[in-house]
Amino acid sequence: MRLLAAALALVVTLYPQQLPVVQLPPQQTFGEWLLALRAEASAQGISDSTLDAALNGLEPVPVVIERDRSQAELVLTLDQYLQRRLTPKVIKTARAMGKEHHDVLARVSAKYGVPPGILVAVWGLESNFGRFSGVRPTIATLATLAYDRRRATLFRQELLAALHILDSGDVSVDRMRGSWAGALGQPQFMPSSFLQFAQDFDGDGRRDIWTSLPDVFASIANYLTEHGWAKGQMWGREVKVPAAVLQRLDKLAPLQTEGCLAQRQMSVPLPLTEWRKLGVTQTSGRRLPSSDLTASMVRAGRREFLLYPNYQAILAYNCVHAYGLSVALLSDKVH
Numbered sequence: 418m419r420l421l422a423a424a425l426a427l428v429v430t431l432y433p434q435q436l437p438v439v440q441l442p443p444q445q446t447f448g449e450w451l452l453a454l455r456a457e458a459s460a461q462g463i464s465d466s467t468l469d470a471a472l473n474g475l476e477p478v479p480v481v482i483e484r485d486r487s488q489a490e491l492v493l494t495l496d497q498y499l500q501r502r503l504t505p506k507v508i509k510t511a512r513a514m515g516k517e518h519h520d521v522l523a524r525v526s527a528k529y530g531v532p533p534g535i536l537v538a539v540w541g542l543e544s545n546f547g548r549f550s551g552v553r554p555t556i557a558t559l560a561t562l563a564y565d566r567r568r569a570t571l572f573r574q575e576l577l578a579a580l581h582i583l584d585s586g587d588v589s590v591d592r593m594r595g596s597w598a599g600a601l602g603q604p605q606f607m608p609s610s611f612l613q614f615a616q617d618f619d620g621d622g623r624r625d626i627w628t629s630l631p632d633v634f635a636s637i638a639n640y641l642t643e644h645g646w647a648k649g650q651m652w653g654r655e656v657k658v659p660a661a662v663l664q665r666l667d668k669l670a671p672l673q674t675e676g677c678l679a680q681r682q683m684s685v686p687l688p689l690t691e692w693r694k695l696g697v698t699q700t701s702g703r704r705l706p707s708s709d710l711t712a713s714m715v716r717a718g719r720r721e722f723l724l725y726p727n728y729q730a731i732l733a734y735n736c737v738h739a740y741g742l743s744v745a746l747l748s749d750k751v752h
Contacts, residue, residue: 447477450564454573458580467584477561481553484597485562496718498739499746508750511537514546515751521631525618529638530648534748536634539641539734542743544603550627551595551602555579559599559608575599578608587615587624594627602626603633604640614640644733645726652731652745653712653724656705659696663721669695670714677736683724686711692723717742 445453455468493501515522515537522533537546544550559579562572579599583590595601601611604626615624618635625632662669670684689708698704705723712723715738722742731741 444566447564451475451560454560454563454576458577461577461581463577463580463584467580470590471556471580471583472560475557475560477564478553478557479561481558481561481597482565485565485567494718495738495742496720499717499742502739502743503747503750507541508747510546511541511747511751514541518630518634522634525631525634525638529635529642529646531638531641531646532748534751535641535646535652535731535744536637537751538744538747539637539731540603540633541747542740543605547603547630547633551600551605553594553597554590555593555595555599555601555608556583556590558595558597562599572599575608578612582608582611588627592627603630604637606636606640610640611636614643640734641730644730646730647727650710650727651725652728652748653722655700655746656692656714656721656723657698657700657702658714658721662695662697663716666714673713677732679732679736679738679741680729682738683713683715686713688712689723697723715742 451472455472458468459465515533518537519533522536525531525536526533540546556576556579559572559576563569563576565572576599579593579601582588583593593601596605600607602625604615606615606626611624611626614636615626616632616635616639617624618631619625619629621629623629623632624636626636658666666684670687673681673683673685675681689705689710689712692712692714693705693707710725712725713728715722715724717738728741728745731744734744735741
């Protein structure tokens with residue numbers, strides 16, 4: 418979904434394999450391509466007035482392709498990343514924002530069951546606590562990426578979704594701005610996610626994830642709830658693990674074999690009762706609760722975490738532990 422800045426991901430260096438040469442058909446001119454796109458959008462019911470406002474005079478934006486081809490790598494361990502990301506300044510800001518927006522966060526939390534701390538943490542990581550929601554015109558950005566062959570199918574669908582958003586009246590063309598990859602507003606939703614999950618919590622008839630904090634918080638909460646967040650449960654916790662258990666962890670709880678990279682870096686889930694029997698304790702030294710709630714383990718340098726089912730909802734937002742654990746740990750600092 419949502420394309421967080423590449424600096425939020427831990428980088429795995431990939432060595433390219435030799436691939437067969439594929440002969441592609443000649444590329445259409447941008448004008449020809451745009452005419453075909455307009456016909457497809459019109460067939461989907463998007464009005465001529467919306468298409469005129471969005472597509473007339475449209476030109477590709479070369480800098481978007483440059484950004485797409487030159488995403489920066491960040492070579493840090495997960496533990497190093499967390500130390501660098503969760504600075505005292507970030508934690509202080511998160512706490513201040515939690516207090517400043519206490520009332521609306523409480524209302525959103527009551528409706529969707531997602532704790533205020535989680536909402537503030539996602540909001541903070543996605544938009545720097547509302548300071549950044551993207552400045553690039555979304556239609557031109559997505560049209561550029563859709564015309565480019567590298568990921569044409571993906572971005573063509575996102576462009577059509579963005580045109581549907583405009584046609585709904587939620588936002589005007591000039592206000593629809595986002596990241597270089599087309600992510601929208603303070604939650605950094607891709608257009609297809611906006612159509613599925615954005616909320617009008619302030620009741621003004623528009624899903625405004627650019628300037629309405631009630632809509633922003635409710636949209637984040639709705640996304641997490643729809644991806645499995647269960648009210649009243651934690652995301653997980655940092656734990657202490659006996660050295661003997663760590664040495665045998667690959668046999669006691671081997672890594673998962675399915676899912677995204679972050680999920681495959683987690684152990685298979687075991688009931689908390691089983692982790693307790695293995696001598697895993699809370700960082701305070703207290704014993705884990707005796708519960709059938711399942712948890713997977715992940716290691717971050719010298720730190721270990723038990724991750725409960727709610728953590729999967731955070732990974733649905735961005736499936737790397739650099740993101741998921743940053744959200745989780747920052748949320749615990751918001752009171």
